[in-house]
Amino acid sequence: MTSTTISRIRQNQIAQLIASGKRLDGRGLTDYRPIQIETGMIEKAEGSARVRLGKTEVMVGIKIDIGEPFSDRPNEGVLTTNAEFVPLASPEFEAGPPGEDSVELARVVDRGIRESKAVDLEKLCIIPGKKVFILFIDIYVLNHDGNLIDASALAALAALTNTKIFKYEVKEGEVKIKPGFEELPLVNFPVAVTLADIDGKLVVDPWLDEEEVMNARLTISFDKDGKICAMQKGGSGTLSPQQIIEAVRIAREKSEELRKLVVKKA
Amino acid sequence: MSKKIKLVDENGVRTDGRKPDELRPIKLEVGILSNADGSAYIEQGKNKILAAVYGPREVHPRHLALPDRALLRCRYHMAPFSVQERKSPAPSRREIELSKVIREALEPAIFLERFPRTSIDLFIEVLQADGGTRAAGVTVASLALADAGMPMRDLVVACAAGKADGYIILDLNDIEDKEGTADVPVAYMPSLDAVALLQMDGQLTPEEFEQAFNLALEGCKRIYELQKQALKAKYLAIKEAVEEVVEEK
Numbered sequence: 001m002t003s004t005t006i007s008r009i010r011q012n013q014i015a016q017l018i019a020s021g022k023r024l025d026g027r028g029l030t031d032y033r034p035i036q037i038e039t040g041m042i043e044k045a046e047g048s049a050r051v052r053l054g055k056t057e058v059m060v061g062i063k064i065d066i067g068e069p070f071s072d073r074p075n076e077g078v079l080t081t082n083a084e085f086v087p088l089a090s091p092e093f094e095a096g097p098p099g100e101d102s103v104e105l106a107r108v109v110d111r112g113i114r115e116s117k118a119v120d121l122e123k124l125c126i127i128p129g130k131k132v133f134i135l136f137i138d139i140y141v142l143n144h145d146g147n148l149i150d151a152s153a154l155a156a157l158a159a160l161t162n163t164k165i166f167k168y169e170v171k172e173g174e175v176k177i178k179p180g181f182e183e184l185p186l187v188n189f190p191v192a193v194t195l196a197d198i199d200g201k202l203v204v205d206p207w208l209d210e211e212e213v214m215n216a217r218l219t220i221s222f223d224k225d226g227k228i229c230a231m232q233k234g235g236s237g238t239l240s241p242q243q244i245i246e247a248v249r250i251a252r253e254k255s256e257e258l259r260k261l262v263v264k265k266a
Numbered sequence: 267m268s269k270k271i272k273l274v275d276e277n278g279v280r281t282d283g284r285k286p287d288e289l290r291p292i293k294l295e296v297g298i299l300s301n302a303d304g305s306a307y308i309e310q311g312k313n314k315i316l317a318a319v320y321g322p323r324e325v326h327p328r329h330l331a332l333p334d335r336a337l338l339r340c341r342y343h344m345a346p347f348s349v350q351e352r353k354s355p356a357p358s359r360r361e362i363e364l365s366k367v368i369r370e371a372l373e374p375a376i377f378l379e380r381f382p383r384t385s386i387d388l389f390i391e392v393l394q395a396d397g398g399t400r401a402a403g404v405t406v407a408s409l410a411l412a413d414a415g416m417p418m419r420d421l422v423v424a425c426a427a428g429k430a431d432g433y434i435i436l437d438l439n440d441i442e443d444k445e446g447t448a449d450v451p452v453a454y455m456p457s458l459d460a461v462a463l464l465q466m467d468g469q470l471t472p473e474e475f476e477q478a479f480n481l482a483l484e485g486c487k488r489i490y491e492l493q494k495q496a497l498k499a500k501y502l503a504i505k506e507a508v509e510e511v512v513e514e515k
Contacts, residue, residue: 100366103359115467216370218464228475231450231466236373238460241483248472 011213015199023203023210025054030250032205037154037261039162047163047184051155054207055145057089060155061138062163066175069125069132077124077132081110083139083152090144104234106139109153111230112190112221113137118160120185126168131175133165135184146207149219149232150258153192158262160186190229191258193251194219197239202247204254215239218247222255224263273430273442280442282311286435289425289485294406294496296413304414306496308406311439312396315403317410322384336381340369342403344392364400371404371424371453371463377417386416397440398426404453404463405489412497421493422462424453425485427478429470434477436485450475452482456490 014024021029033054042048047062069076083106085093098106113119124133137159139152164181196206196214206214215237221230228248233239239247274280284290290311299305302318325331342364346352357365368390376386388410390403404424412418428438430446443449448468454461461483470478 100362103362104366107359107363111467115469223469227469227471228466229469231464233367233461233464234370236370238374238455238458238462239464240459241461241479244461244464244479245476248475252472 006209006212010209014209014213018198018201018203021201025207029201030204030254032150032254032258033207035154035258035261037158039158045159046165047159047161049155049158049162050142051151051158053145053147053151053154053205055143056147056151056207057141057143058148058151058155059140059142060152060159061140062159063136063138064163064165065134065136066126066131067134069129073121074129075125076121077119078134079110079114079119079121079137080134081106081113081137081139081156083109083141085141085144089141093141093144104232105148105152108149108192108219108221108230108232109139109156110137111232112153112192113156113160116188116190116221116223116227116229118157118186118188118190118223120187123185124165126175127170127173130173135163144208146209146211147194147205150192150194150205153190153221154258154262157189157191160184161262189224189259189263190221191255191262192219192221192230193254193258195247195250196235197237197243200243202243202250204250218244220248220251220255222252224259226252226256271441271445273446274433274435278433280430280435280439282439286433287481287484289437289488290439292489292492294409294492296409296496296500302410302414304410304412304416306406306409306413308402308409310396310398310402310405310437312394313392313399313402314394315399315406316391316393317403317407318389319386319407319410319414319416320389321386321414322381323387325383325385330385331383334382335378336376336383337385338369338373338376338378338388339385340365340372340388340390340407342368342390342392342400344395344399348392348395364403367463367465368400368404368407372407372411372422374460374462375408375418375420375422375455376411377419380417386411395440397438397443398451400424400463400465401426401451401453405493409493409496413500420455420457420460421490422453422455423486423490423493424451424463425482425489426451427482427485428468429474429478434474434481436481448474448478450478450482452479452486454483454486454490456487 401424453463
């Protein structure tokens, strides 16, 4: 992500501690920061959630609209994901059109949801080829202290679990909205786990200072059955093939822990 | 979703006649644009992609210059006529993301610290797309960088693997990419055993991922040999041209 310059001394301190299996904030190498999840705080949105991952804070709001399907998928609703790096969240964020970091964040979160087929899009079809529900997932970064991908993916999933769709009826080809709501057809629960490589060691959930020091990061999204549904390497370093296999193993375990925070029934 | 198309038949033969672990035919050319400091061209299946490098040169706008290394900028762009339905020439969100991951795949290969306060600008133009353009884009871009004489730790080579109809397959074409079960593009520096780009979409068990990942690395190693040949071919051509002139005298 964008660089907040941190001193060489601190960089060395972080890297040296990690080499000996410790972290500056006292966590173990595979520990997440404390996670808090709230849902449904935005009454005007069809779904909402706020995730605090240590000091990182992300809100996701879900709005639903009626529109036209894509011509190659006439029987499916439309899912779109957008991420805003709100300027109040970091001295590095500026107002204006989305930069490549926010485009990447939105697309990685989107990939996890889409590829795990989390939302049954066929059930969001109203009139095939003409009218479908459009699901807008808007990621709002409120405070940036590292690992925005995992916080955003978790917030998006939490928001999807409390999303309600308005009831409707079709009269003479027109869609009329009726009072009352139905549950969103949510059938899978993707969770993203990000690991950073710092001097050859893998750490889970890098915070901002660790992101400054890391060579590269790898995000792996798992669906509810333990299948991988999305991956993204980031950062301008490299990973060894052995590290990647190791990262998959760690991420699979961590993904189960994270999912339990959001999905009580699964 | 109903699957209409059979991507791999019962004999393990793919839609374009390939075996599961077979690459598409690849043609590489180096040094083909006269204005660029370095350039290269790749054909991989029906993919046709040009890459050009300008720099190291002065950074515009100046405030972007880095005090301790060169700024690598990368633009992956698809021509409007490169796909079935015309693509708007304005950069899409996909192109913005791909430009970023391709840049991050090439940065670790270049000794950027040798050229502080300069920029190295890399342009990748997809003239025709047939699946796997980001991988082919990385392969051709690293040749263009080498052609520009950039000091590099290794060539970066990329290839995708994935899954379709239960088979783990190498180098997905357009239809396999769109209709298949999963796609895993990988960029690799073979002599450093370092992975510089890794993405995945679709659904794979961890075991299937490992198989696909290893197959992609195998594909990378094969394309790496073609890359080296293409670089050497350019210098052989120059050598022959020089020798001809000498003989005439």
